[in-house]
Amino acid sequence: MDLGLVSKDTTWWVFTLPAFLGSKNLLDAYVLFSLFIAFLSLALISWAFAVGGIAWKNGRNNKGTVPIPGPRGLPIFGTLFTLSRGLAHRSLAAMAWTRSNTQLMAFSLGSTPVVISSDPHTAKEILTSPNFADRPIKQSAKSLMFSRAIGFAPNGTYWRLLRRIASSHLFAPKRIVAHEAGRQLDCTIMLRNIANEQKLQGVVSLRKHLQFAALNNIMGSVFGKRYDENEDIDELEELKGMVREGFELLGAFNWSDYLPWLSYFYDPFRINERCLKLVPRVRKLVKNIIEQHRKQNDESKKLSDNGDFVDVLLSLDGDEKLKEDDMVAVLWEMIFRGTDTTALLTEWVMAELVLHPDVQAKLQLEIDGAVAGKALTDADVAKLPYLQAVVKETLRIHPPGPLLSWARLSTSDVQLSNGMVVPANTTAMVNMWAITHDPHVWEDPLQFKPERFLEADVDVRGGDLRLAPFGAGRRVCPGKNLGLVTVNLWVAKLVQHFGWVQDSDRHPVDLSEVLKLSCEMKFPLHALAVEREGNLLP
Numbered sequence: 001m002d003l004g005l006v007s008k009d010t011t012w013w014v015f016t017l018p019a020f021l022g023s024k025n026l027l028d029a030y031v032l033f034s035l036f037i038a039f040l041s042l043a044l045i046s047w048a049f050a051v052g053g054i055a056w057k058n059g060r061n062n063k064g065t066v067p068i069p070g071p072r073g074l075p076i077f078g079t080l081f082t083l084s085r086g087l088a089h090r091s092l093a094a095m096a097w098t099r100s101n102t103q104l105m106a107f108s109l110g111s112t113p114v115v116i117s118s119d120p121h122t123a124k125e126i127l128t129s130p131n132f133a134d135r136p137i138k139q140s141a142k143s144l145m146f147s148r149a150i151g152f153a154p155n156g157t158y159w160r161l162l163r164r165i166a167s168s169h170l171f172a173p174k175r176i177v178a179h180e181a182g183r184q185l186d187c188t189i190m191l192r193n194i195a196n197e198q199k200l201q202g203v204v205s206l207r208k209h210l211q212f213a214a215l216n217n218i219m220g221s222v223f224g225k226r227y228d229e230n231e232d233i234d235e236l237e238e239l240k241g242m243v244r245e246g247f248e249l250l251g252a253f254n255w256s257d258y259l260p261w262l263s264y265f266y267d268p269f270r271i272n273e274r275c276l277k278l279v280p281r282v283r284k285l286v287k288n289i290i291e292q293h294r295k296q297n298d299e300s301k302k303l304s305d306n307g308d309f310v311d312v313l314l315s316l317d318g319d320e321k322l323k324e325d326d327m328v329a330v331l332w333e334m335i336f337r338g339t340d341t342t343a344l345l346t347e348w349v350m351a352e353l354v355l356h357p358d359v360q361a362k363l364q365l366e367i368d369g370a371v372a373g374k375a376l377t378d379a380d381v382a383k384l385p386y387l388q389a390v391v392k393e394t395l396r397i398h399p400p401g402p403l404l405s406w407a408r409l410s411t412s413d414v415q416l417s418n419g420m421v422v423p424a425n426t427t428a429m430v431n432m433w434a435i436t437h438d439p440h441v442w443e444d445p446l447q448f449k450p451e452r453f454l455e456a457d458v459d460v461r462g463g464d465l466r467l468a469p470f471g472a473g474r475r476v477c478p479g480k481n482l483g484l485v486t487v488n489l490w491v492a493k494l495v496q497h498f499g500w501v502q503d504s505d506r507h508p509v510d511l512s513e514v515l516k517l518s519c520e521m522k523f524p525l526h527a528l529a530v531e532r533e534g535n536l537l538p
């Protein structure tokens with residue numbers, strides 16, 4: 001029996017749709033408009049799902065003979081969620097490996113087109129090309145004056161001037177040598193504090209000692225000022241607070257950097273407001289220090305290699321002379337770049353040494369053989385190949401900037417040797433972590449084996465892209481020599497004076513990572529520091 005519940009007339013929608021839309025005829029303008037909107041939405045959705053995501057619309061990734069492959073991501077957001085939380089270097093490496101997109105992968109961060117290389121050859125082409133010498137600037141960096149400092153100043157006359165000042169004055173080899181006394185002093189204080197903590201607590205939490213030594217060391221080099229933990233309590237707290245706040249603001253993932261319209265109603269970390277509060281505090285502190293240097297007007301200090309960075313900047317003349325606000329930006333950036341990188345790299349080295357007692361013993365043998373209980377100097381350290389190998393292996397397994405900290409920006413269309421073309425105004429990243437963990441590049445990449453660097457030496461200062469933790473090319477880290485000399489000396493002295501033993505029951509070593517401005521140990525390292533006979537503390 002036919003109950004008439006099912007319409008046999010397949011054209012029913014021709015009448016119901018116009019009725020539903022309030023029209024009598026499908027050809028009504030209103031219906032046509034609705035269909036047009038539906039069509040547009042469909043087009044928008046398919047555009048949103050283009051290869052590489054929304055920011056790669058109109059075949060932007062098809063300019064070369066070989067298109068740049070990449071994940072489609074979500075409409076509007078692209079791959080933002082992958083980068084905004086967790087360990088972005090690992091997620092991006094997994095994505096590149098599973099899709100076989102290691103040479104270059106295109107993706108979208110909101111409306112920003114991004115390419116990422118997880119391969120030494122393309123990485124070298126990107127980092128060393130003059131067409132990638134710019135950086136995309138984050139809102140917080142701009143608000144915190146960093147667009148006038150070396151790291152974010154756009155490629156041009158001003159940035160080239162800053163790089164020249166950095167290489168011929170601030171980080172000149174003779175100045176690094178002249179600052180050895182400061183490195184030794186900060187290390188001596190650290191060793192004594194460690195011995196005290198071991199006596200009082202029965203275990204040492206190393207991070208705070210390293211952070212204090214690194215902060216004091218960079219304050220000494222930059223401002224010629226060192227703090228006493230017991231006497232300068234308030235001043236030190238204010239400084240630490242400012243550095244902490246700056247790190248948080250620069251390290252925070254700001255959605256508005258990629259979705260600018262969001263800034264009108266969504267700023268969960270109150271980034272703008274906090275930057276506006278921090279800048280006057282920084283200006284006041286740095287300007288006071290500059291003023292003190294001006295008053296002292298110590299000509300001999302300005303001309304000697306022992307002078308601090310303020311002395312150097314004040315002594316510049318003619319074309320090289322900087323305005324006071326630019327000096328504040330340059331000096332403050334040094335505090336940021338120099339503090340956490342040295343401390344957290346040393347902590348990673350020490351964690352690996354605690355986990356590998358055989359490596360630690362071999363290192364102690366090398367040091368004892370070279371200096372036999374005497375005070376170690378930079379010159380001694382430079383002659384310890386196994387120490388260099390241990391630090392390099394740590395840089396390989398735990399690069400402090402796994403995505404090389406801050407990205408690059410293409411200033412014109414760039415043709416790569418593999419046939420791909422990166423269009424102008426594309427953010428370019430290098431996943432150094434993916435390269436240093438790639439089994440096609442490194443044998444047994446997950447194993448901590450410093451010996452690999454004794455068999456074949458590798459230049460970690462930007463010459464070999466299989467391991468370039470300081471970046472490469474024109475924007476390579478200008479502080480790389482200072483950073484390496486400090487970490488090498490401190491690690492050598494830490495293992496010369498103490499045997500570092502795992503506190504297995506209370507604080508087993510955990511190598512989990514957390515990615516902030518740099519990638520650091522999620523759980524601070526705790527270990528037993530056993531004083532070594534015949535190596536009295538300085």
Ligand code: HEM
Pocket residue numbers: 127150151152163333334335337338339341342345400401404405406407469470471472473474475476477478479480482483484
């Ligand atoms: C273990 C220590 C360090 C590591 C791993 C490190 C790593 C890096 C990396 C990966 C870059 C980006 C390079 C590129 O884009 O190719 C960079 C840039 C930079 N670093 Fe370092 N760094 C360290 C220590 C330092 C120190 C001690 C200072 C200064 C006191 C410093 C100052 C800078 C500056 C100013 C830039 C920006 C350069 C530019 O854009 O022209 N770094 N660093």
